[in-house]
Amino acid sequence: MAIDFTLAPEHEEIRGRVRTFVQETVIPAVKPFEDSEDKALTRNEYLRTIVGLRRRAKEEGLWLPHMPQEWGGMGLGHVELAMVQAEAAKTRLGPWVLNCAAPDEGNMHTLLHWGTDEQKERYLRPLLDGVKMSCFAMTEPEVAGSDPTLIRTNAVQDGDEWVINGHKWFISNARRASFAILIAKTEFDLPEGARGANTAFLVDLPADGWNDVREIETMHGSTGHSEIVITDLRLPDSAVLGGRGNGHRLGQYRLGPARLAHCMRWISQAETALDMMVGRALDRVSHGSPLADKQGVQWMIADSAMELYQCKLMVLHAASKIDKGEDFRTEVSMAKHFVANSLNRIVDRAIQVHGALGYSTDTPLAHMFQHARWARFADGADEIHQMRIAQRTIEAYRATGSTRAATGGLPL
DSSP: OOOOOOOOHHHHHHHHHHHHHIIIIIHHHHHHHHHOOOTTSOHHHHHHHHHHHHHHHHHTTOSOTTSOGGGTSOOOOHHHHHHHHHHHTTSTTHHHHTTOOTTHHHHHHHHHHHOOHHHIIIIIHHHHHTSOOEEEEOOOSSSOTTOGGGOOOEEEEETTEEEEEEEEEEEETGGGOSEEEEEEEOOOSSOTTOTTSEEEEEEESSOTTEEEEEEEEETTEEEEEEEEEEEEEEEEGGGEESOTTOHHHHHHHHHHHHHHHHHHHHHHHHHHHHHHHHHHHHHOEETTEEGGGSHHHHHHHHHHHHHHHHHHHHHHHHHHHHHTTOOOHHHHHHHHHHHHHHHHHHHHHHHHHHTHHHHSSSSTHHHHHHHHHHHTTTTSOHHHHHHHHHHHHHHHHHHHSOSGGGGTTOOO
8 A cells, every 4th residue: 555645746836836826926915914004005905906816826727726627626636735725825815815715615615516506506606706705604602513413593494485593603704705505403303413404505695684793803803703693584495505404414524624624724834833933943042052052942843843744644644535535534533633733832832932022913923823722623623523533443443353444544
């Protein structure tokens, strides 16, 4: 069993083009807006700039790396996508400029797999063209977001329509979205915890009954995560996405690759933090020698380098299993948990090496650390992934007398 993550020459060429585009075009274009305190740099100017960058990405053939070529994408597999996401995420806007950012990226995959031809033309096509944005409305404040079987938002049939009532929150992108994929409970005679109780609906926004209450403030400010109260929202039966009762399956199909895409972007952030850590250690002199000569700092650098290496291998292996059509659930759970926690540790060490400078907003590290903390519960809390990993490890042993199948199925 050979495992070779060497990129084909054409994919290596794509990585080089993405890196050059991000470093030489995207970062210089948005830097004036990030650095300036001049309010004369208006939001409209900012929007014109990033829309122009998206136009450039299309012209340079770097648009939709995750989508099939027949839908206007680059047709990359998940292993190749990993290297594109890692290069794009060197700046916050990179994935959005290439139109492969969450939540639109996951919604594109979902619509491509589950949508009818009519739904694909009405909702998927505008996403691919970059003229509309979307959101995915599943999480609720009253129940554990990591257990979709507890969803209380309900949809009841009334003739040819569905009447939906409920409460959602932390719905990313809701205020910018032209439509939502909404998960609601439609089957009420199933036992509690049944996975066939939910259904996905497509909701054109704005809509009567869809009430955007507020944008939730987090530790790094307003970030586009909305609280939504749904009151007597009426939708036609044609709004059902993926068939009645398939909401859980649809959500899991969406979240698996989406979790790994997050990891790809987090690797980029961890690598940036490690680069900054080493650069600071070489430049800063204390007690007669650079910080890089201090054993304690060397340990932080070494631990970070080893963890980043593990992150990259885990993501590449999980991506290869997705590309091969194999069961990737355990590997993605492991990667999601490990990469998110490694990101937190690596950024924290980088801040420590920078001292007070790292704690300030004069470097990007403070902002990176705030986002890194979010990573440990986004798309599934650490503890949920640990529970699933443990369950599958136990199942593997019960079935075969060995845990090998739960540790990657590797030839070791």
